[in-house]
Every structure is written in C-alpha cells, then in structure tokens.
Amino acid sequence: MAAPIKRTVLGVARGWRRFEGPWPRSLGSRSLALAAAPSSSGSPWRLMGALCLQRPPLVSKPLTPLQEEMAALLQQIEIERSLYSDHELRALDEAQQLEKRKSDLYEEEDERNILLAQDLEDMWEQKFLQFKPGARITEADEKNDQTSLHRKLDRNLILLIKEKLGDQDLWMLPQAEWQPGETLRQTAERSLANLSASDPAESRSSGL
Amino acid sequence: MAAAALGAVWCALRPPSRLLGMWPAQTRDAHQRASLLSFWGLVPMRAEPLRKKKKVDPKKDQAAKDRLKKRIRRLEKASQELIPIEDFITPVKFLNKTRQRPPAELPFEESERRALLLKKWSLYKQREHEAERDAVRSLLQAQQEALRELQLTAPELHAEATKRDPGLFPFERQGPDYTPPISNYQPPEGRYHDITKVYTQVEFKR
Numbered sequence: 001m002a003a004p005i006k007r008t009v010l011g012v013a014r015g016w017r018r019f020e021g022p023w024p025r026s027l028g029s030r031s032l033a034l035a036a037a038p039s040s041s042g043s044p045w046r047l048m049g050a051l052c053l054q055r056p057p058l059v060s061k062p063l064t065p066l067q068e069e070m071a072a073l074l075q076q077i078e079i080e081r082s083l084y085s086d087h088e089l090r091a092l093d094e095a096q097q098l099e100k101r102k103s104d105l106y107e108e109e110d111e112r113n114i115l116l117a118q119d120l121e122d123m124w125e126q127k128f129l130q131f132k133p134g135a136r137i138t139e140a141d142e143k144n145d146q147t148s149l150h151r152k153l154d155r156n157l158i159l160l161i162k163e164k165l166g167d168q169d170l171w172m173l174p175q176a177e178w179q180p181g182e183t184l185r186q187t188a189e190r191s192l193a194n195l196s197a198s199d200p201a202e203s204r205s206s207g208l
Numbered sequence: 209m210a211a212a213a214l215g216a217v218w219c220a221l222r223p224p225s226r227l228l229g230m231w232p233a234q235t236r237d238a239h240q241r242a243s244l245l246s247f248w249g250l251v252p253m254r255a256e257p258l259r260k261k262k263k264v265d266p267k268k269d270q271a272a273k274d275r276l277k278k279r280i281r282r283l284e285k286a287s288q289e290l291i292p293i294e295d296f297i298t299p300v301k302f303l304n305k306t307r308q309r310p311p312a313e314l315p316f317e318e319s320e321r322r323a324l325l326l327k328k329w330s331l332y333k334q335r336e337h338e339a340e341r342d343a344v345r346s347l348l349q350a351q352q353e354a355l356r357e358l359q360l361t362a363p364e365l366h367a368e369a370t371k372r373d374p375g376l377f378p379f380e381r382q383g384p385d386y387t388p389p390i391s392n393y394q395p396p397e398g399r400y401h402d403i404t405k406v407y408t409q410v411e412f413k414r
Contacts, residue, residue, distance in 0.1 A: 060384045070329050083307040133387040183368040
C-alpha cells in the first residue's frame with residue numbers, strides 16, 4: 001500500500017493548482033498526505049494538512065518564434081485592411097507638398113516653422129525611449145537567489161520547506177498535523193501561521 | 209321698562225334651539241343693528257338659499273382628466289427613442305474615399321509564406337488546446353481521487369471539504385502584464401475630462 005499512497009500524495013500535490021489574488025502570494029488548496037506511522041489512538045493513519053502557497057506570474061511568458069511570426073503577420077494584415085488615420089493623411093499631404101516644393105524649386109523667403117507629422121513621430125519616439133519599464137528578468141534571476149519572491153516572474157512559484165522525514169531531508173510542502181475538531185482547511189491555515197517569515201494578511205485563501 | 213324688555217328678549221331667545229345655534233352669528237353683526245334688543249335684527253333675513261351641486265360635474269371632470277392623460281401618454285410614446293449604440297454607427301468622416309488605402313499587391317512568395325504560416329499556426333493552436341484539455345482533465349481526476357481517499361479515511365472531513373466556499377465567488381484576479389510594476393513610480397500629473405455621452409431613457413410606467 002505504500003507505493004500507491006506515495007503516488008496519491010504526489011498526484012494530489014501536483015493536482016492542486018488553484019490560485020488567486022491581487023496579492024503577491026496566494027494560498028492554494030489543501031493536499032492530504034497520509035503518513036503510515038501508527039498512532040496510539042488505534043487508527044493506523046496520521047493526518048497531516050499541507051499548504052500550497054503560490055506566487056502567481058506577474059509577467060507573461062516570452063513568445064515562441066512561431067508566435068512572434070504570427071503576431072507580426074496579424075499586425076501587417078490589420079494595417080493593410082484598415083483606413084488611413086488622421087495622422088497618416090496629414091503625413092501623406094505633407095510629403096506631397098514637400099515633393100511639389102522640391103520640383104518647383106520655389107524658394108521660400110522665410111522658413112515656416114510648421115510641425116510636420118514626421119517631427120511629431122520623432123518626438124514620440126524620444127519620449128518612449130526615455131521611459132524605463134520594469135525588468136522582466138530580475139536581479140534575483142541573475143544571482144539565482146531562491147529565497148526572493150521577485151524571481152521568475154513568468155512562472156507560478158510554490159513554497160517548499162526542507163524538513164526531516166525519518167533519516168532524509170526532503171523539500172516538502174509546509175505541513176501541520178491535523179488536530180481533532182478542526183477542518184483540513186484550518187490545519188493548512190495553521191501551518192501558514194507557523195511559517196515565521198510569512199505575513200498571513202498578504203495572502204488570499206481559496207478553499208479548493 | 210328696560211328689565212321688562214330684557215325679559216321679553218330672553219323669552220324669545222330661550223325655547224328654539226335653532227336660534228341658540230345662531231347666537232354667535234348674531235353677536236358678530238351687533239354693531240350693524242340699531243339696538244341689541246330689536247327683534248328683526250336677531251332673525252337673519254338677508255341669506256340666499258343654498259346652491260345645489262350639479263350631479264353631472266364630477267363626470268365632466270373625470271372625462272377632462274382622462275383626455276389629458278391620453279394626450280400625455282401619446283407624447284411619451286412618441287418621445288421614447290432607443291439609445292444609439294455608438295459602435296455601430298460609422299462616423300461620416302470615415303466614408304471619405306481618400307481614406308482608403310490602395311490594395312496591397314503581395315508577391316507570390318509573400319502570399320505563400322502567409323498561407324504556410326496560417327497552416328502551422330492552426331496546427332499549433334489545436335495541439336495547445338488539446339494539451340490544456342488534458343491538463344484540466346488530469347487535475348480534476350487527481351482532485352476526485354484525493355476526495356475519495358479522504359472519504360475512506362475521515363468522512364466528516366470529506367463532508368467539510370465538499371461544502372461550498374462562500375468567499376470563492378466573485379473571483380477576481382489581475383492578469384500578467386508584459387513588464388512588472390515599477391516600485392515608487394510617479395505617474396504624470398493631470399486631470400481627466402470625461403466627455404462620454406450619457407443617454408437617459410425615460411420609462412413610462414402605465
């Protein structure tokens with residue numbers, strides 16, 4: 001029976017992946033781990049309630065080459081099928097006028113300071129370059145610092161704790177032993193409270 | 209003489225109850241009579257007979273009110289316009305022919321490349337959809353298996369686990385953006401000037 005239980009445990013831990021929260025972390029569901037150590041009360045099982053605490057992705061995944069090509073193609077098709085916008089019409093008119101002036105060789109007495117559509121576009125480009133968006137690959141990624149929350153922003157991160165189980169040190173979900181009179185959800189919340197570094201107010205729990 | 213006259217007035221006043229009822233009215237115009245004790249002054253002689261109310265009047269009033277209501281109803285029905293959906297109305301300036309682009313003439317290689325890319329894309333999306341479906345199915349299977357094991361171990365915990373969570377819905381979550389939020393970002397100062405057109409539709413209740 002030991003092998004099927006292990007499979008169940010792993011399957012269950014894999015299976016609970018519901019997440020939420022505008023919060024940096026969210027409390028996922030509970031998983032039930034059946035430990036085979038017999039207790040003195042007569043039942044052969046010790047119930048543990050585990051906690052799946054997740055940090056949902058803040059940033060979208062980078063596009064694959066096929067997705068990039070498709071995105072570019074869709075953009076092209078959209079431009080081809082659209083009408084000219086006001087800005088584009090203005091740019092076309094100004095281009096025509098410039099051509100006429102060059103071909104006529106008519107010298108203007110005073111240079112008019114008109115803001116061309118091209119100048120506007122350059123200004124917008126400059127403004128865009130001045131803005132520095134947040135980095136998608138953070139410092140924690142580069143240092144490979146596994147204790148910070150601000151790393152791997154495009155993935156779903158789950159909290160693991162190194163605990164001694166018998167002789168071995170294992171990376172497991174934070175667990176707490178179930179006490180009679182409480183539900184498994186309360187057991188999981190208790191194990192969240194026991195984690196010294198966490199602030200329970202930051203996480204939002206969903207009972208899945 | 210005065211005492212006898214007073215006595216006569218008192219006898220005249222005493223018996224009839226209707227005269228008693230008219231006592232305050234009589235004292236009102238006391239200044240108009242020659243003397244307080246004149247008999248003819250006491251009996252009111254200048255009143256009109258009471259007018260009878262015509263029975264047809266309430267019906268006429270009701271008919272007039274109904275006519276007015278009918279007119280109001282007709283006006284309201286005429287003015288009940290539907291609120292226009294602005295997305296469905298093409299603004300007139302976009303019907304101008306100068307706005308239309310010249311049709312793009314694609315070279316043969318370009319059209320071939322596009323066709324091939326669309327085929328690859330449809331295959332990719334089909335595989336992606338199947339993978340998602342399988343993932344969701346395996347999640348649900350794992351969940352069902354775990355609940356069955358829980359039922360075997362602790363039925364009361366299973367009952368607690370299968371109860372509805374009232375805090376689960378409405379479920380809201382901000383999706384992933386392209387770049388993470390910048391800490392201590394100063395947005396530019398400014399004010400919004402909201403120019404959306406607000407239509408009100410008056411509902412006439414019968």
